[in-house]
Amino acid sequence: MCAIDFEPVIATERLRLRKPRKADTARLAQHANDFDVARMTTAMPYPYGLDHAEGFLAQVSAQDPDREVVFVIEHPEHGAIGVMGFDGPSSDETEIGYWLGRPYWGAGFATEAAQGALIWAHRTWGRRYLRAGHFADNLASGQVLSKAGFLYTGEVRxxxxxxxxxRPAPTRMMVWLA
Known part of the structure; x- marks a missing residue:
């Protein structure tokens, strides 16, 4: 696979998915510093401060864009409202993950961002198979992924x-096929 020049902007009807910037730090920290956001992710600590956001952005800037990519989900009126990304040890095990700030839950933004990101992954990376998982107590995330085209595999990790x-939490695994 040839190297991807990662400066994409994915435009959906109401959102833009773009490369994270240093200017996003405060906004991301503000939204991530919510236990109900953080507890639905595997890696996000709580409380979540500016130092965590700065570390996250530094980690993202060091990623190999042939294997992993992170987008800031940006709303034209509200700025950065969350994050969506792809990672995994190999192209056969690439997984999508995301989070949104609480004020943006229930408006269809996560589904819209996921649909745009999936099109990007298929067109740019040639992915025809992607994975996802959501904690069993996060039914809303399961609905987002289902609406984006993911199907349950029956596997719980x-x-x-x-x-x-x-602490480990039961995670319902899903798959998307292009």
């Missing part, structure tokens, strides 16, 4: 959540 004290 135990995955830790840093915000939940590192």
């Amino acid at each position: 135990q995955r830790p959540s840093v915000a939940r004290g590192g």
Whole structure:
């Protein structure tokens, strides 16, 4: 696979998915510093401060865009409202993950962002198969992924959540086929 020049902007009807910038730090920290946001992710700590956001952005800037990509989900009136990304040890195991700030839940933004990102992954990376998982107690995330075209595999894995004290939580696995 040839190297991808990662400066894409994915435009959906109401959103833009773009490369994270240093200017996003405060906004991302503000939205991520919510236990109900953080507890639905595997790696996000709670409380979540500016230092965490700065570390996250530094980590993202060091990613190999042939294997992993992170987008800031940007609303034209509200700025950065969340994050969506792809990572995995190989192209056969690439997984999508995302989070949105609480004020933007229930408006269809996560589904819209996921649909745009999936089109990008298929067109840019040639992915025809992607994975996802959501904690069993996060039914809304399951609905987002289902609306974006993911199907349940029947597999449930135990995955830790840093915000939940590192305790494993049942995670329902899903797959998307282009």
